[in-house]
Amino acid sequence: MGVPITFLDKYNPEQFEIIGLGIANLGLSIGVLPYKEEHKAYRKKVQHKGAVDGDLYMLDENGHPVVPYARVLIKRRK
Secondary structure (H helix, E strand, O other): OEEEHHHHHHOOOOOEEEEEEOOOOHHHHOOOOOOOHHHHHHHHHOOOOOOOOOOOOEEOOOOOEEOOOOEEEEEEOO
C-alpha cells in the first residue's frame, strides 16, 4: 500500500513493514502495473517527464496519469 510520508510519524513496526518509496522499479516488485504505452507518451509529450515502470500513479478524470506526492510503500505484518 502506498501511504503519505507523514505516515512515518504514526508508524508501528509491529503492524507494518516498510518496503521503500513508491518510485521506479521497486513498485514492480510489489505488483504495481507498468505504464501503458499511451500513458508513457502523455508523460513525455505533455508533462515533459519520463515514465518509469513501477512508479505509483493514478489516472485523473480524463484518463491521464498523475503521480502523487512521494509515497512510502508498506505491507501489513501477519
